[in-house]
Amino acid sequence: MGALRLELEQKSPFDTVCGWVFWQGSLACVWYWSQELEARVRQASQPAGNQLEFVPEAALWPQLDAGGYRWVQEQGNALVLVQYQHPKHGLYEKRYSAAVSREEVAAWLRRHGAGDVSADRLVAAASPGYDKPFGQSLEGRSSSLESRVFPLSAALLGFFVLVYGVAIIRAGVGSENARERAEQMEQSISGIVALRQKAASLQSQTALLAEFNAPSQVEVAAELAELLEVEGGRLVRWAYRDGRLELSWEPEGPLPDSTRVITALEEAARFGDVQAQARGNTVMEISTRVATARREEPVND
Incomplete structure (x- = not known):
């Protein structure tokens, strides 16, 4: 009950809330209204204000099938109502303050889409009742x-x-x-x-x-030509960067042996880490490291 009242206080459009809760098992049907409105109603209904009662709640009754109706007429419990479950528009309900006839019930059902209803076949039934019903006011705590x-x-x-x-x-x-x-x-x-x-x-x-x-590239080229005994041919590629020289040379005659080229350059003071290979039958590719200064030649005693 406390959780229910807390939720109403948070979501209600009224500043202060009063009302009535009808419990059917774990389901609750809640009627709530403004506390100021109830005070005005009670004051206007004096001296009978203390005799206000809550009408029986039918919202928790078993749901009717589509096209079905319920006619309850219990004058002793001040409960006279007619319900009709429209297939498309949902539940219609009408409450009366006094007993009604079959003709009135049939006319009401036809007005709300029940079709051709015969008044002679209408039978009032007892209210479905509740399983241990329990009503409780939201006030008083x-x-x-x-x-x-x-x-x-x-x-x-x-x-x-x-x-x-x-x-x-x-x-x-x-x-x-x-x-x-x-x-x-x-x-x-x-x-x-x-x-x-x-x-x-x-x-x-x-x-x-x-x-x-670092030596000039002209000096390096001259020394290479001397070591490899170059007498002619065509220089295809020359790339010198960060002490590393890569060149492609196309001699006029037959290609020199790669091993002889590597040996000739490795024995020189200026060159090291020499790589040489023939590309096809006409071009010799050489890659070598060029020293910044000539290495000391060994002295034989």
């Missing part, structure tokens, strides 16, 4: 919203405020400790950072000096 939700919300709010406050304090202490450790680490690594920067600068300077010491 404190609001669940105030007595349950508000205290629980206040307790939860206090708990979260406490937890949040402790977390903020711990975070502040941890942040201060982390800042101190960061300052210590910054002081200890400042020297390492300076050394790394200096090493990078020296490396760049060394690379520049190596470029100045």
Whole structure:
């Protein structure tokens, strides 16, 4: 009941709610209205205001089949009504304050789409009744919203405020400790950072000096021609980058042996890591590393 009243308080269009709940097992049919409206009705109906009663609720009766009807006439229970289940438009219901005749019931059924209904065949039946029915007013007890939700919300709010406050304090202490450790680490690594920067600068300077010491490509070409005994032919490709030379050479005569080319260049001071291969029957491809300075020739004692 408390959950039902809480839901009505949250969804009702009225500022204050009163009403009546009719329970049929776990199902509830609820009538509710404005509390101010009820007060005005009671005041206008004085002195009989204390004799207001709630009419029996038929919404929880078993549902009629499509095209079926129900005529209940129990004057002792102040219950006189007619129901008709329209196949398309749903349930129609009419309540009366006094007993009605078969002709009145038949006319009402025809007006609501029951077709040609014979008054002679209409029979009033007893109300289906309920399985342990129970009616209860929405008034007379404190609001669940105030007595349950508000205290629980206040307790939860206090708990979260406490937890949040402790977390903020711990975070502040941890942040201060982390800042101190960061300052210590910054002081200890400042020297390492300076050394790394200096090493990078020296490396760049060394690379520049190596470029100045690199031989000219004209010198390299002349030495290659001398070592390979080139007397003619055509240079197909020449690519020199970062100390590595790749070339394709088409001699006038037959192609030299790849092994002889590798041996001739490896014995020279300027060349190393030599690779040579014939491409087809006319072109010799050579790839070699070119030293920035001539290697010292071994001296035989």
